[in-house]
Amino acid sequence: MNVTDYPLLRDWLRVGDGGLILRTGKVDLGQRISTALVRIATEELSVPPDRIAIAPVRTGDSPDEGITSGSNSIEQSGLAQRLACATARIAALALAADRLGTTPDALDLDDGRVTHRGTNRSLDMVDLVAALPEDLPVDRDAPARVLPEPLPEFEPRGLRAMVEGRYTYVHDLDRPGMLHARVLRPPMMDARLADLPQDIVAGLESAGLHLIRDGSFVAVAGPQEWPVVRAAERLSNGCRWDIGDGLETGDIFQILAAREAQRFPVIDGTPKKAPLPDPLASADFDARFERPYTMHGALAPSAALAEWRDGRLEILTHSQGLYFLRGSIADSLDMAEADIVLEHVPGSGCYGHNGADDVAFEAALIARAIPDTPILLKWSRADEHGREPLGTAMAVSVQAQVDGKGGLAALWMETRGDTHRGRPRKGANRAGPARLSANSLRDTDVPRFVPEPNMNNHAGLHRNFDPIYTVPDKRLVKALVADLPLRPSALRCLGAPANVLAIESMMDELAAQAGEDPIAYRRRHLDDPRAVAVLDALEVMLRDRPMPGEGGGRGIAYAQYKNAMTRVGLAVDLEIAETGEARLTDVILVADAGRIVDPDGLRAQLEGGVIQGASWALHERVLWGPEGRETLDWDSYPVLRFDNVPRIAVHLLDHPGAPSVGAGEASPGPTVAAIANAIHAATGLRLRRMPFDADAVVAAALQA
Amino acid sequence: MxxxxxxxxxxxxxxxxxxxxxxxxxxxxxxxxxxxxxxxxxxxxxxxxxxxxxxxxxxxxxxxxxxxxxxxxxxVSALPEGRRVQDAFVAQAAAQCGYCTAGLVVAVTALARAGAAPDREAIKQALAPHLCRCGSHPRVLAAAEEALS
Incomplete structure (x- = not known):
């Protein structure tokens, strides 16, 4: 619990400029956490949203809440904020009672004012919070306020500025004397720069541009952005790289299957250092599901602003983990952490560990070489497509046995892939510096990054690997493979989409084998009443909707993120065009996220997850050759566009008495699976290798 | 110059x-x-x-x-159609990170100034050159329908 590390009210809540200032270590990535935190403060203290600000997230000042990831922000920062605000409310009401000569139960709280019912004398809640003792601890048992009716919707923070083009991203920062910078993109992670033509270098320098070089890390900087872009292109076209043997190529799934793996049994969602379970002697269902390397594909290439002054570094960054990044940069540059300050400034949505941390470190390298000068470094589109860490390729093998009634009796599964843990953070063998890509180019003694298996519950590869369904005999194996061709790290949902695809495809096939309705079949394998309620609600919503006609199909899927967070049941209706392309028509989604904090924000996250899941399912795949990645733009790496966006109906089940749980990663996994099941319903084809694009559908039809 | x-x-x-x-x-x-x-x-x-x-x-x-x-x-904020489009985007909360939003506001404003009342399918085709990676598409389409109706 984050209030353990930051136990005081003032760690989370302060007063300034006549309003409340909320403090958090979680950053807003477009997921609307700042709006949700303001709603929590308004719920607890009744202070209107226009009198609530959020302090910038900055190292050395903000609470260290780790990484903004894993759909944890509401459960961690949201809970801390609720407890802090509830503590403040109770203390403020006691103070008000004292000042008004009455007792707290004679006080009303409305629109930020505390009013004595007998006399109508009132006090301002913000003034009362300001008067609370400096060292007041957060009461972990402070009861949440029960509102007679939910708060009305209010405008998400920053939205008006976004639609008017006034919202400031890192990319828009400007400071007096600032230089723009670009870096040379190595064809692969550990390429060496073999030749940098001196005539081009001399040309750049005579044009007043700076060239920064540290080993094979090379950057160009200058006062205007476009000439810097052009110079970097000229330099890039002129230089030669030594790529050694180049990248390993071939069918990634064959490579994955053949590679030595660290294997662990997974019990109750957690890998153990214990003997592996035996495979089943025979199987009624036997299949392997595959997901290729996938990009985060942020709309804006990563960027950062850095300035070196008097031996201290200031970095403005859209990283999700400021404190971890600070430690990794300090270790890389042999600096004290106290001499580095990182502050969050929004980038575009990132969906996990993209180039944000790398570019921040690279901006710092350039700033150190050109002191007392703000440096705004932006990666190019090809830099982002070519260098960002990827969601690993994965393969999930499933064997199942059924009982006399067609129900699941025994299950053996293996989930296999590279690590999802590539973020720069402290660890053995200088894991922080090893995970900043520029360190593999610089002349340093940073060791090569070696992934460690993630043994936490529902983490990494084995997120949503342990089926939520009742299975009498479950035998689960996690297999971590290292040294695959491309660089992996955390992509939204980690292993869940591949695992949910495998489990939900199996459930669909077993339901069909048993001659049962897919919802009813899932329901009879669930003992969680809230899961059953989600499927019941989905069934009711589907009852009035005609099934798609000829050439179309409906697919169902259910998952609870990490088997502990938001429950999602959904149906996808689609049609298959003559070209083989899946055209999405409708998505019906039911979700249970516990106590709902921000209903519209919750809907937006679930809808966004459906769209991203659909894009993974239908389009996304990184390709490469011996000389590096080949999918370096949006033509070679297609994603879902507006012309194939379905109608999405979201129905929320509210549980005011239950904890609020994270929802940002709850819908993509079941969306991928429901699309596979819908393609089967439409065509009779079982597609098991993502993406299910037109070529894949046509190829499967030809083989059928 | x-x-x-x-x-x-x-x-x-x-x-x-x-x-x-x-x-x-x-x-x-x-x-x-x-x-x-x-x-x-x-x-x-x-x-x-x-x-x-x-x-x-x-x-x-x-x-x-x-x-x-x-x-x-x-x-665009100074154009009556542009204002209407921006208000519709706010009403529908048609943005997450917002990086694609300004381009989409411009694109929908162009449709509004053209004066036609395109149906949902035509709007989807018109916006296809625009990527959004957060998945705000359904809300953008709702905002466009609201502004263009």
Missing amino acids: LTLRINGEDRRINSDPDTPLAYVLRDELGLKGTRIGCGLEQCGACAALVDGEAVLTCSTPAAVFEGREIVTVEG
């Missing part, structure tokens, strides 16, 4: 005329609402109104736009 007509004013441009329009708008004129997402005119973040149409600006040289009427997202 190049002169461009931007948001109703003639602006003298110091940048090299080969500089893509988006870089001139952002770097020289400080009109940073025009976003750069790819530099390849593949993602739509850099859309501006040019003679009333949504045009991508991140790789076409500024000189190409001489004599044309350029309206950036900052100028």
Whole structure:
């Protein structure tokens, strides 16, 4: 619990400029956490949203809440904020009672004012919070306020500025004397720069541009952005790289299957250092599901602003983990952490560990070489497509046995892939510096990054690997493979989409084998009443909707993120065009996220997850050759566009008495699976290798 | 020296005329609402109104736009149709990170100024040049339908 590390009210809540200032270590990535935190403060203290600000997230000042990831922000920062605000409310009401000569139960709280019912004398809640003792601890048992009716919707923070083009991203920062910078993109992670033509270098320098070089890390900087872009292109076209043997190529799934793996049994969602379970002697269902390397594909290439002054570094960054990044940069540059300050400034949505941390470190390298000068470094589109860490390729093998009634009796599964843990953070063998890509180019003694298996519950590869369904005999194996061709790290949902695809495809096939309705079949394998309620609600919503006609199909899927967070049941209706392309028509989604904090924000996250899941399912795949990645733009790496966006109906089940749980990663996994099941319903084809694009559908039809 | 007509004013441009329009708008004129997402005119973040149409600006040289009427997202706020579109985006909460939003506001404003009332399918086709990675598409479509009805 984050209030353990930051136990005081003032760690989370302060007063300034006549309003409340909320403090958090979680950053807003477009997921609307700042709006949700303001709603929590308004719920607890009744202070209107226009009198609530959020302090910038900055190292050395903000609470260290780790990484903004894993759909944890509401459960961690949201809970801390609720407890802090509830503590403040109770203390403020006691103070008000004292000042008004009455007792707290004679006080009303409305629109930020505390009013004595007998006399109508009132006090301002913000003034009362300001008067609370400096060292007041957060009461972990402070009861949440029960509102007679939910708060009305209010405008998400920053939205008006976004639609008017006034919202400031890192990319828009400007400071007096600032230089723009670009870096040379190595064809692969550990390429060496073999030749940098001196005539081009001399040309750049005579044009007043700076060239920064540290080993094979090379950057160009200058006062205007476009000439810097052009110079970097000229330099890039002129230089030669030594790529050694180049990248390993071939069918990634064959490579994955053949590679030595660290294997662990997974019990109750957690890998153990214990003997592996035996495979089943025979199987009624036997299949392997595959997901290729996938990009985060942020709309804006990563960027950062850095300035070196008097031996201290200031970095403005859209990283999700400021404190971890600070430690990794300090270790890389042999600096004290106290001499580095990182502050969050929004980038575009990132969906996990993209180039944000790398570019921040690279901006710092350039700033150190050109002191007392703000440096705004932006990666190019090809830099982002070519260098960002990827969601690993994965393969999930499933064997199942059924009982006399067609129900699941025994299950053996293996989930296999590279690590999802590539973020720069402290660890053995200088894991922080090893995970900043520029360190593999610089002349340093940073060791090569070696992934460690993630043994936490529902983490990494084995997120949503342990089926939520009742299975009498479950035998689960996690297999971590290292040294695959491309660089992996955390992509939204980690292993869940591949695992949910495998489990939900199996459930669909077993339901069909048993001659049962897919919802009813899932329901009879669930003992969680809230899961059953989600499927019941989905069934009711589907009852009035005609099934798609000829050439179309409906697919169902259910998952609870990490088997502990938001429950999602959904149906996808689609049609298959003559070209083989899946055209999405409708998505019906039911979700249970516990106590709902921000209903519209919750809907937006679930809808966004459906769209991203659909894009993974239908389009996304990184390709490469011996000389590096080949999918370096949006033509070679297609994603879902507006012309194939379905109608999405979201129905929320509210549980005011239950904890609020994270929802940002709850819908993509079941969306991928429901699309596979819908393609089967439409065509009779079982597609098991993502993406299910037109070529894949046509190829499967030809083989059928 | 190049002169461009931007948001109703003639602006003298110091940048090299080969500089893509988006870089001139952002770097020289400080009109940073025009976003750069790819530099390849593949993602739509850099859309501006040019003679009333949504045009991508991140790789076409500024000189190409001489004599044309350029309206950036900052100028869209001054158009009645643009205001209506922006209000619809706010009403539908049609953004998450917002990086694609300005380009989409420009694109929907171009549809509004064209005066037709396109159906949902036509709107989807018209917005297909624009990427959104957060998945705000359903809300953007709802905002467009609201603004264009």
